[in-house]
Amino acid sequence: MTRLLEGKTVLVTGASAGIGRAAAIGAARHGADVAINFSRDTAGAEAAVKEIEALGQRGLAVQGDVSDPETATAFVKAATDAFGKVDVFVNNAGICPFHAFLDMPVETFERTMRVNLHGAYFMVQAAANQMVNQGHGGAIIAVSSISALVGGEYQTHYTPTKAGLHSLMQSTAIALGRHGIRCNSVLPGTILTDINKDDLADQEKRDRMAARVPLGRLGEPDDLAGPIVFLASDLAKYVTGASLLVDGGAYVNLQ
Template identity: 80%
Template structure:
C-alpha cells in the first residue's frame, strides 16, 4: 500500500496510461480524482473501478489546454478529499501528420494540450501543495519522443521534450517546499493516441520487433513506475526521468 492515505490527481484519466495509473493508485491505498475531456463512459468506468477497491473517486470534466480547467480540477479535488498529495500530469494528444504541410491549428492544439496543459496543471497542483506545507510528488508522462525524433511527430516531440524539461526545472523550483518532480518516458504504448497509427499490422510487428523485451507496452506497464515515483520509496528522487520502453531507446545497433 505505497500510497495509503494519499490523495492522487490524474489528468487524462478516463483511458490509457491515465486510467491505469488512477486504478493502481487506488489499489495502493489512495483516493483518486481524474480529469477527462470527452470520454464520459471511460471516466465512469474508472470511477467504478476505484470505488470497487474501497477508495473514494471523483471525475472532473475539462479541457487541460485552458488554465481555468487546472484551477477548477484542483479545487474540486480539495473540496472532495481535503488535499493534494500526488499529481500525475498525463493528458496528451498526437494527431500524426507530415511536417511540410502541418496545419497551424494542429500544431497549436498539440502544444496547448500537451505542454501548456501540463504547465497549468502542474502549477495549480504545486500551489496547493505549497499551501498545505508538507510536500508532495508530481509525476509527468513525457515520452521516449523527448529523446528521439519522429517523421510524423514534429509537433508532438517538442511538447514531450518540454514536459521532461518542465519536470527538471520544477524540481529545482519546488524542492525547497518538499515537492518532488519526476517524469516517465514511455515507449510505444498501446493506447488510443496511436490506435490508428498501429492499425497497420506489419508496422506494429516491425515496431514490436525493435523492442528488446519483445512486445509493445500496455498502459499498466506505466502504472507501477508512476506509483513508485509518487511514493515515499522514491523520497530522494527528483528531477529524474525514467524510461519505460521495454529497452527500445538503447536498441540502436
C-alpha cells in the same frame, strides 16, 4: 500487497482511458483516493471511478479541457474540496494527431502545444500551489515520452511538447524542492493506447516495431502504473528531477 500510497490523494489528468486510467487504478490499488480529469469520454471516466471505488477508495471525475488554464484551478479545487488535500499529481493528458511536417496545419500544431505543454504547465502550477499551501510536500509526475529523446517523422509537433514536459519537471524540481515537492517524469516507449491506434492499425507495422524492442513486445498502459506509483511513493523520497524510461529497452537498441 504493500499499499505504497495509503492515505494519499492522487490527481491524474486524461484518465478516462489509456495510461492515465492505468495510473489512476494503480494508485487506488495502493490505497489512494483518486480524482481524475477527462475531456470528452464521460463513460470511460465513470467506469474508471467505479473501478476505483470497487477497490475500496474514493473516486472523483472532473470534466475539463486541459488547454484552458481555468481547467487546472477548477480540477485542483474540486479534488481538494472532495478529499481535503493533494498529495500526488500525475500530468498525463496529451494528444498526438500524426501529420507530415511540410504541410502541418497551424491549428494542429497549436492545439498540440496547448494541450500537451501549456496544459501541463498550468496543471502542474495549480497542483504545486495547493501542495505549497498545505505545507507537507508532495510528488508530481509528468508522463513525457521516449519522443523527448528521439525524433518522429510525423510527430514534429508532438516531440517538442514531450521534451518540454521532461524539461519542465527538471526545472520545477529546482523551484519546488524547498517545499518538499518532488518532480519527475516517466518516458514511455510505444504503448498501445487510443493515441496511436490508427498509426498501429497495420499489423505488419506493429510486428516490426515490437521486434525492435528487446523485451519483445509493445507496451500496455498498465506497464506505466508501477513506475508512476513508485515515483509517487516514499520509496522515491530522494528522487527528484529524474526521468525513468519505460520502453522495454527500445531506446538503447540502436544496432
